[in-house]
Amino acid sequence: MIENEDFLKVAIDVAQKENIDEVIAQRIKGKTYQIRFSNSLIDNSKIWNNDILELFLAKGKRTTQINIEAPTPTKIRNTIVKASKFLLKLPESFLYNGMESNLQTYKKLDQIFDSKITNFSEKAPELVNAAIQTSLESGAKKVAGVLYFGYSKTELLTNYGNKGSYDGSYYRFTIRSFVDAESSGQGIVCNRNLSGVENKFIQVGPKAGEIAKMAVGGTQGHPGKFDVIMSPTVAANVLGQVFDGVNPLKIMIGMSPLKNKHIGKQIASENFTVVDNALLDNGLGSRPFDVEGTPTGKTPIFTNGILEGLLHNTSTSKMEQAENTGSSIFFDFGIGSKFLAPGPSNMVISGGNYTLEEIIAECKKPTIYLTSNWYTRFTNMMDGLFSTIPRDGMFLIENGEIKKPVRKLRLSDNLLRICSNISAIGKDVQQIYWWEVETPTFSPTIKVNDCTITAATQ
Amino acid sequence: MENGKDIADFAVNYGVSHGASYIEARVVDSRDESYASRNGIILSGGITYSSGIAIRVLANGGMGFCSTANLAKNTIEDVIEEAIKLAKASKRKTPITFSDEKVVQAKWKTPVKIKFEDISVEEKQKFMIGIDKILNKEFRFKLPTRTFILDLYSDEKYIVNSEGSKVESENSIISTVSFNTAKGKAGGEQRMLNLGGTSGWEWIDEENVVEKILDDNKCLVKAARNAIETNLNEVDVVISGEVAGIMAHENVGHPSEADRILGREGAQAGESFYLDLIQKGNLGDIKIGRDEVTIIDDPTRPGNSGFYLYDDECVKARPRYLIKKGMLNELLLNREYASRYNTKSNAAARAINYKREPIIRMANTYFAPGDFTFEELFEDIKTGIYMKSFTEWNIDDRRFQSKYVGLEVYLIENGEITDTMIRRPILELTTFGILGNVDAVSKEFNSPHGYCGKGEPMQGVPVWLGGPHVRLRNINLGGKNK
Numbered sequence: 001m002i003e004n005e006d007f008l009k010v011a012i013d014v015a016q017k018e019n020i021d022e023v024i025a026q027r028i029k030g031k032t033y034q035i036r037f038s039n040s041l042i043d044n045s046k047i048w049n050n051d052i053l054e055l056f057l058a059k060g061k062r063t064t065q066i067n068i069e070a071p072t073p074t075k076i077r078n079t080i081v082k083a084s085k086f087l088l089k090l091p092e093s094f095l096y097n098g099m100e101s102n103l104q105t106y107k108k109l110d111q112i113f114d115s116k117i118t119n120f121s122e123k124a125p126e127l128v129n130a131a132i133q134t135s136l137e138s139g140a141k142k143v144a145g146v147l148y149f150g151y152s153k154t155e156l157l158t159n160y161g162n163k164g165s166y167d168g169s170y171y172r173f174t175i176r177s178f179v180d181a182e183s184s185g186q187g188i189v190c191n192r193n194l195s196g197v198e199n200k201f202i203q204v205g206p207k208a209g210e211i212a213k214m215a216v217g218g219t220q221g222h223p224g225k226f227d228v229i230m231s232p233t234v235a236a237n238v239l240g241q242v243f244d245g246v247n248p249l250k251i252m253i254g255m256s257p258l259k260n261k262h263i264g265k266q267i268a269s270e271n272f273t274v275v276d277n278a279l280l281d282n283g284l285g286s287r288p289f290d291v292e293g294t295p296t297g298k299t300p301i302f303t304n305g306i307l308e309g310l311l312h313n314t315s316t317s318k319m320e321q322a323e324n325t326g327s328s329i330f331f332d333f334g335i336g337s338k339f340l341a342p343g344p345s346n347m348v349i350s351g352g353n354y355t356l357e358e359i360i361a362e363c364k365k366p367t368i369y370l371t372s373n374w375y376t377r378f379t380n381m382m383d384g385l386f387s388t389i390p391r392d393g394m395f396l397i398e399n400g401e402i403k404k405p406v407r408k409l410r411l412s413d414n415l416l417r418i419c420s421n422i423s424a425i426g427k428d429v430q431q432i433y434w435w436e437v438e439t440p441t442f443s444p445t446i447k448v449n450d451c452t453i454t455a456a457t458q
Numbered sequence: 459m460e461n462g463k464d465i466a467d468f469a470v471n472y473g474v475s476h477g478a479s480y481i482e483a484r485v486v487d488s489r490d491e492s493y494a495s496r497n498g499i500i501l502s503g504g505i506t507y508s509s510g511i512a513i514r515v516l517a518n519g520g521m522g523f524c525s526t527a528n529l530a531k532n533t534i535e536d537v538i539e540e541a542i543k544l545a546k547a548s549k550r551k552t553p554i555t556f557s558d559e560k561v562v563q564a565k566w567k568t569p570v571k572i573k574f575e576d577i578s579v580e581e582k583q584k585f586m587i588g589i590d591k592i593l594n595k596e597f598r599f600k601l602p603t604r605t606f607i608l609d610l611y612s613d614e615k616y617i618v619n620s621e622g623s624k625v626e627s628e629n630s631i632i633s634t635v636s637f638n639t640a641k642g643k644a645g646g647e648q649r650m651l652n653l654g655g656t657s658g659w660e661w662i663d664e665e666n667v668v669e670k671i672l673d674d675n676k677c678l679v680k681a682a683r684n685a686i687e688t689n690l691n692e693v694d695v696v697i698s699g700e701v702a703g704i705m706a707h708e709n710v711g712h713p714s715e716a717d718r719i720l721g722r723e724g725a726q727a728g729e730s731f732y733l734d735l736i737q738k739g740n741l742g743d744i745k746i747g748r749d750e751v752t753i754i755d756d757p758t759r760p761g762n763s764g765f766y767l768y769d770d771e772c773v774k775a776r777p778r779y780l781i782k783k784g785m786l787n788e789l790l791l792n793r794e795y796a797s798r799y800n801t802k803s804n805a806a807a808r809a810i811n812y813k814r815e816p817i818i819r820m821a822n823t824y825f826a827p828g829d830f831t832f833e834e835l836f837e838d839i840k841t842g843i844y845m846k847s848f849t850e851w852n853i854d855d856r857r858f859q860s861k862y863v864g865l866e867v868y869l870i871e872n873g874e875i876t877d878t879m880i881r882r883p884i885l886e887l888t889t890f891g892i893l894g895n896v897d898a899v900s901k902e903f904n905s906p907h908g909y910c911g912k913g914e915p916m917q918g919v920p921v922w923l924g925g926p927h928v929r930l931r932n933i934n935l936g937g938k939n940k
Binding site: 033034045048065079093094129144176186334339376383388391435454455456 | 492496500501503504510520521523525526533544545551554578579580583603605635639645646647720723733813815852855859860882884886895909914915916933934
């Protein structure tokens, strides 16, 4: 039963009265909380009262997307009337080839909502302070981080009669512990449900503190060719740049290292298997339907290193004669107006057979172990030429052992080369979602051979 | 907005009577019209209106923030009570305090000649399609992929706090982004060009936007077709205002942010290497670069993307001299961090919309012009490079280890800029490596637009990062990613 079906119906009815051909109305209502902390103290606690009606209108191949905050029937009517007039002044978009028009049913994703979340704000500050305390007790001198949590109801109605709703809850916690200004470590924990959340918070603080302690006394590292071990956090960011490019739109505009000719070809190491899975119980990107009302599912991206295909919505699947993967989102380029295009849900990299300790022990060549990174940027996105900055503990491994902490290095390499040089995958798959990883990614530790490491020249 | 102002006033009174030692309310009504095109075909267009209130409180030494688009009084009461409750629950051992600032009642607005609403949708599209026609006619297959975004943002804002300050403002920002790929012998080159300013639609003509985009793409195509790999090692480097601007922003502006220095961004954008310097010396006494280096962050420059006259904490804006003649001179401060340093705020608090807290941000950051003419910068360079634009860049989270990859770069030989273009030379330098090797700055000035990302949730604020040409001596070029 859709609680606010009336609002959605009002939107569809008004749009149809304005002679709009196709309409999507999606309302997301809920609360988001944030607790930010630094220097081992809570800096700010925030609450966002979210209530947004997202509308998509199409007249032939003309499309526009608008949002209405705190919707009321009057706001909905006025906004749609204005937007309909605006829409008629737009030219046809070659990208738009229709939306989901078949009547669909959806799987129930009961596990993505935990009712305990509605009272979590009562104990969240205590849990944050407990995590800070355990990290300090493990040797950290100061601790920073952020906790987000919240819940929302998402309701969808389209002019084709597709309707659905789901409740979602989540928390995500990042903690960064410092022993000194340049010796730090980070831990991440996130989930849809609150089971065992107290223990997870208490455990992740010391984990960050341990990395920070290991990083003490780090010295300038040497540039050169090294094998690199990426923690799940680093792998999610670096390989996430490839996953972002599993998108026909991004390929078309030169924002992806992938090409259509790669589909069906082995472009990654044989041990590399990835799916986009929108139906995971604990995935922060899980959803039963996309914004068009197409049911979501599990889409193979890489199987044993072979690029299986791209993510698609109705329009791109028609353009490229591919299967619709139920991946439609309201897409933008960071700024600018939104339109329908494919986007990821949860990216899941299959775990391997190794523990981190085993991967380290088998390093015969000098190897750099990266625990975290940030600021990934490209010289050329089509070629996949990028660099990223390691942060937090970074370690030189020699003869199968962590030899010493190193600092001030940069991973400067090529995404496709990295995909094809994966030599070991850990079994430690962990959901990563933080400031530098915006698509929920289930990632293990990953070792890549022969990477280029650079450093400042002066 | 009139209703919004009443609600904001109500919110402040309600917060004070319910346990907030400080409360500010910020109502923002905004309009964002934007279009995206690919190869001259409009992909999308939309106008989004937004209206809501941000409320920030201090209670029992803690800080709480809430926002809502629902301006009903009972909703406002609920969110304020919850914000106060959360602020108290933080149980800080050291309370958050704000610096004492002058109580102000002020209004400011961006000078606008032609409002965005007064230009037809058709004319806006004609502008976009027209640019692409020019590029396509000029370059054809040499520039096969062209993406263009036009964004027209305007807002009205009212900020009131429990100390009695009230500031009303109207802002208008126009910006374009072009992301193009040029084909060349050695592969492709890509360029993201941001242009923008605080202005109305007149900016398009006054700033010669079409000409700028055409010229920039000429350089992109030229770089893709002509640039060659070289094995240059130690060279003198002349950088344009665009490259100098990004360095001023990344290597000096960001580490000057007091919230970073004191750790508030520790788990996000990181801290600052300035912490080490400030622990060992006092502002004004710390040498950080050559005497030729003066770097200013000035929000009061009309037309520039980071223009404002009062910040989001009702503090009057003024130029901030971050580095003066090579000496670390001033930090970027909001009221919280001014209090920590026992000084006054220099009005660096900004929030991108009503859903975000105001945090310390740069505005318009630049190397101060010097005494050299453009030609004089090159006169005594035996071998060097002239880097006019850049592609990839990044910097570590203490803002010390930076990397800038050149796009349009020319070889300098015997005091002359040659026609030889160098492919993707890399400046991989520490901040000291940059500021310690500047020996000349030109008189003329350039003003690129950009977005600065910081905070959590991310707040991408419009900024301006430019300046004159700058000469760096004896620079070792960095390693490549192959």
